[in-house]
Amino acid sequence: MSDPLLRLTGVRKSFGDHVVLRDISLDVHRGQCVVLIGASGSGKSTLLRCINVLETVDDGVITLDGTELTDPRLDVDAARARIGVVFQSYNLFPHLSVLDNVTLAPVLVHKRSKAEAKERAMAMLERVGLADKAHARPDDCSGGQQQRVAIARALVNEPELMLLDEVTSALDPELVGEVLDLLQQLKAEGMTMVLNTHEIGFARDVADTVAYLHDGLIHEVGPPAEVIDNPQQERTRRFLARVRH
Template identity: 60%
Template sequence: MTPLLEVVDVRKSYGDRVVLDDVTLSVQPHDVVCLIGSSGSGKSTLLRCLNLLEDIDDGVIRFEGHEISDPRVDPREVRQRMGMVFQAYNLFPHLSVLDNCTLAPRRVHGLSRRAAEDRARELLTTFGLSEHVDKHPDRLSGGQQQRAALVRALCTQPQLLLLDEITAALDPELTGEVLGIVRDLADRGTTMVLATHEMSFAREVATTVCFLSEGRILEQGPPAEIFTAPREERTRQFLRRVLPQ
């Protein structure tokens, strides 16, 4: 089967600092790939490179069988088929929740206002936000804002969803709420690549776990393998620090 996403020997530096070093990764349709590792290990940078928010220095990124790391590729066309949700929500503060969710389907995908609103309202209802469609983001809790950001990404019906530490700013109760939604998306077959510090979530939901350290994927495999029998000493050290004893 042709991978939906393929990353081959990708390198990225900021000046003399190497942040991604020969990263190789393959994502099949319906996979849930969890990127784990300490802060600064390269997880967020990798996601930003996948969404073409950062240029790579070397290597190849292919999406749906086409090379998207070629400088001649229009990032806007690629992002029409990818959704990305950030830790900081990045909702437009001057727009209502409904308008946040319908902007891209209308402006980028050419949907009519009615079709875009129907799609958004259905998703907002599914995610428990039907009573908040006319509110601005500052009227929502952190968990509600993150759910709205997820709905906004899903309204474009992306082939791939990228999630960057989306629970890092939430308290434990809201973290569980948002992760429950992501778990539902995984159950529905949504293809995702996400950076997370939530090890129990990665263990339960991921099809593949990738441990990053100093910009390299040191180890990747099924959750049972990574969490119970990691091959690399650095992986074992990391898991000893983050898993309950």
């Protein structure tokens, strides 16, 4: 197998005396979907924030295709431009149209012309099934539609890696499926993704690798058939028993 696109080695992160991540090591290869599972507070979101250089690690190394994201000399903006991030809150600008929300970063950050940015944004909105909402405001869209706009905004810059942080947790149950269907489509198209979710069925169906985190440690990692369907650790079994009921 080729070298991983993303590699984490011995990553540690604390906030004051509270250790959030303890010696996290994980490889993510191109085209893989790696799903992080675990209870709230287990360190999943902090791990994603460290990968996107929103948090500075205390120890360890994170590399993206050979670029060390934990190097103090890193060009942070250039590194983040290679990574798409979607959070559980949509973070859309309510006063802008859906189209303008998607074109903002290509114009301001990536210095694309407005015409090119608009063309790419419309193509991306078509891809996520929202071309008809291009001129609507976010408040005129459902929660599921707003989350798909947020995913289109992250995809429009053609990231090498997508990070998705509990992207369905703020949605009404009937809207969760449309977002998960889109993620399944992205996986089929070869997008490399790291995401955390409580949707265990989705993790089983889509993930190449599942990592169970507890108290800042990866307690179990492997294919879904092993970690979800046949966990070896008692702690993993207890967690899965809770979330399935």
